[in-house]
Amino acid sequence: MPASYVTRFFDRSFEWAITSGLRVLLITATMLVMLALLKRGVAKLSSLYEGTLPGPAQIKRAYTLTHIVRDVARLVILFVGMTMILSEGGVDLKPLLAAAGLGGLAIGFGAQSLVKDLISGFFILWEDSVRIGDVVEVAGVAGLVEEVELRTIKLRDVSGNLHVVPNGVIDKVKNLTKDYSYYVFDIGVAFRENVDEVMGVLQKIAEDLRRDSRFADDILQPLEMLGVDQFKDSAVMIKCRIKTEPHKQWRVGREMNRRIRNTFDAKGIAIPFPYQPSYWGEPKKGTPQPT
Numbered sequence: 001m002p003a004s005y006v007t008r009f010f011d012r013s014f015e016w017a018i019t020s021g022l023r024v025l026l027i028t029a030t031m032l033v034m035l036a037l038l039k040r041g042v043a044k045l046s047s048l049y050e051g052t053l054p055g056p057a058q059i060k061r062a063y064t065l066t067h068i069v070r071d072v073a074r075l076v077i078l079f080v081g082m083t084m085i086l087s088e089g090g091v092d093l094k095p096l097l098a099a100a101g102l103g104g105l106a107i108g109f110g111a112q113s114l115v116k117d118l119i120s121g122f123f124i125l126w127e128d129s130v131r132i133g134d135v136v137e138v139a140g141v142a143g144l145v146e147e148v149e150l151r152t153i154k155l156r157d158v159s160g161n162l163h164v165v166p167n168g169v170i171d172k173v174k175n176l177t178k179d180y181s182y183y184v185f186d187i188g189v190a191f192r193e194n195v196d197e198v199m200g201v202l203q204k205i206a207e208d209l210r211r212d213s214r215f216a217d218d219i220l221q222p223l224e225m226l227g228v229d230q231f232k233d234s235a236v237m238i239k240c241r242i243k244t245e246p247h248k249q250w251r252v253g254r255e256m257n258r259r260i261r262n263t264f265d266a267k268g269i270a271i272p273f274p275y276q277p278s279y280w281g282e283p284k285k286g287t288p289q290p291t
Contacts, residue, residue: 182249189270234273
C-alpha cells in the first residue's frame with residue numbers, strides 16, 4: 001500500500017476524531033449523565049412519596065405514574081442520542097427512519113387494543129378516578145379494586161370472583177366509595193298510614209342509630225328525608241338517604257333496615273307486600289275422596 005494512502009487515512013481519521021469523534025463522545029457523555037439524573041430523580045421522588053402521601057394506594061399510583069414517565073423519557077433520550085451518534089458516523093438515516101416508520105405502523109395496527117389499554121390506564125391513574133380499595137362498577141362488572149395497573153384493573157366481587165378488566169373497554173367508571181357514600185332507602189307503607197308520622201318515625205330511628213357508639217363514627221350527617229317519592233299499586237313510597245363514610249353505607253343501611261322493621265312492627269305500621277290467593281278447588285258432589 002502506498003505511503004500516500006496510509007497518510008491520507010490517518011489524516012482523515014485524525015480529522016474525524018477531533019470533529020465528529022469529539023461530538024460522539026460528548027453525545028454519549030450527555031446521554032449517560034441524563035440517564036443518571038433521571039434515575040436519581042425517580043429515586044428521590046419515590047422516597048418523597050412514602051413520606052408525604054397519605055396511604056399505600058396513593059403511593060402506588062404516584063409510583064406507577066413516575067415510572068411510566070421515566071420509561072418514556074429513557075426511550076426518548078436513547079433514541080435521540082443514538083440518532084445523533086449514527087448521523088456523526090456518516091450513516092444515512094433516511095432509509096432507517098422509513099423502515100422504522102413502516103415497522104411502527106405495522107405494529108400499531110396489530111396492537112391497537114394494547115395501545116388503547118395502556119393509554120386508558122395512564123389517564124385512569126392520572127385522573128385518580130379509581131384507587132385500590134374502592135368499590136367500583138366498570139364495564140358491567142362491580143367489585144372491590146385490588147389492583148390498578150397500566151393495562152388492566154382487577155376487581156373482586158362479593159362472591160369472591162376476580163375480574164380482570166382491560167382499561168381499553170372502560171368507557172365510564174361508577175365509584176361507590178369515593179370520599180363519602182350514601183345509603184338510599186325506598187320504604188313502602190300502606191295507603192292508610194299517615195306519611196308525616198311515618199317520616200317522623202324514620203328520623204327518630206336514624207337519630208337513635210347515630211347515638212349508637214357502634215355506628216356513630218360511620219355516619220356523617222343526619223338522615224336526609226327526601227319525602228313521598230311515588231305511589232305504587234299497594235304502597236306509598238317514602239325516599240330518604242343517610243350519608244356515611246366510604247364502605248360503611250351497607251353496614252349502616254342493613255342495621256337501619258333491621259330497626260325499621262322492628263319499629264314498624266311495634267307501632268303497627270303496615271308494610272304492604274304483593275300477594276296472590278291460591279284456589280285449590282272443591283270436589284264435585286258424589287266424587288269419591290281418596291283415603
